[in-house]
Amino acid sequence: MRSHRRFENPAALAHDVVVEKLERALGNRVFEPEAASVLVGTALNDDEQSFVERWCVEVGTRAVSGSPLLGLAGLCLGHAARRFGCLSDEALALAPSLAARAEADPTDVDGRAIDGFDDVRDFLHLW
Template identity: 75%
Template sequence: MHSHPSFENPPALGHEVVVETLERALRDRSHEAEAATVLVGSALNDDDGDFVEHWCVQVGTRAVQGSPLLGLAGLCLGHTARRFGRLGDEALALSESLAVRAEADPSDVDGLALDGYDDVRSFLHLW
């Protein structure tokens, strides 16, 4: 019998849990893996686009250089653009900035930010 690894998208959690988890990870990098799961779950499944965008921006501006959360915040901004069809000016600027940083130095920002920025440009017709 062969078992194949399966990936399931994480669910959206309550906003108070999301805030608590992300704030903890921004203070203590040992909580980044949990924060990554929470951020992706929100970006893919939370129906409050403003909340999702706000926390992508918070993570993308406050995570330390080299944190995997930076690239993930960029990717999640792409998911947000796809799902809600809009991003505010700050989120747009951050998405581009994270992509530029990822291209310049992948040890600073993970390449996921490039995928996210591609999604932002595609779904918001910014080509």
Template identity: 80%
Template structure:
């Protein structure tokens, strides 16, 4: 019998639930797995561009060094750039900063930040 692995993008959750999960993960690393799913679901499926960007920025600025949420925040900002066609100057600076940190030390920020930076440059025609 073959088992087929399938991947489904997580859904967008109500904003109150997103905030609760992400805030918990920023204070308790044991919640990072759930937070990762919530952040991806928000970046891919929530239609409130300001909310998506704000929480990607919060996670990217506040997660501790070495947290997988740092690279994921950069990647999710790339998703936001693709979906909404713009990012704030603060988000652009964060994406670049996370990518530079990933290049300098992948144990600090993982390589997904580089993918997010590439997406931002491609979709927003920057740099």
């Protein structure tokens, strides 16, 4: 019997829950899978742009090399660019930085950062 996977977009959570789960994962990699879902749900569904960007940047600058959260942070910046139509200077600097790291060493940052940077360029008509 084959199991069928179902894809579901995670919901946005209350900000205090997001902060707690992301901080926990940044301190202990065992919590990264749950944090990944939280970050995606925030990027796709939270309506407060500054909160979305702040946590994409926090994760993208604080996660350790090799963490899947690094590539995911870059991808989520692409989601934010699509949803909000602009990004802060800090987020605009991080997106190409994560993509460059992914191109240089995919064991450092995975390729989702490249996809996210492509989205930033496409949706914001930059570079």
